[in-house]
Amino acid sequence: MFISQAFAQAAPAAATGTAESMFGSLGQLLPLVLMFVVLYFIMIRPQMKRQKEHKAMIDALAKGDEVVVAGGVIGRVAKIGETMIGVEVANGVELQVQRASVVQVLPKGTYGK
16 A cells, blocks of 8 residues: 555666677776775885885895994994994993894994994
């Protein structure tokens, strides 16, 4: 009584291989492609740039540089090895840390004894 009857309508035939269907499928992929492009420029590219800068900083380490290690420890580079460096944190106290754990190279004279 209160529910009206629903009548099915015939759907128009889909055009296969026409320009309309090609642009329709391209239009569906366009947002996905745009999201990837934005993701690349916002996240991936800056991360690769930071990694390149960090590697250049690690490769340029020299004996006597004042550095900050990942744990926040400040010291002066005493020994340099292939993968490890010795960081002198006090007179006669030297820590062995991985080169990659160096977060920042400080300006000369920042770390005083």
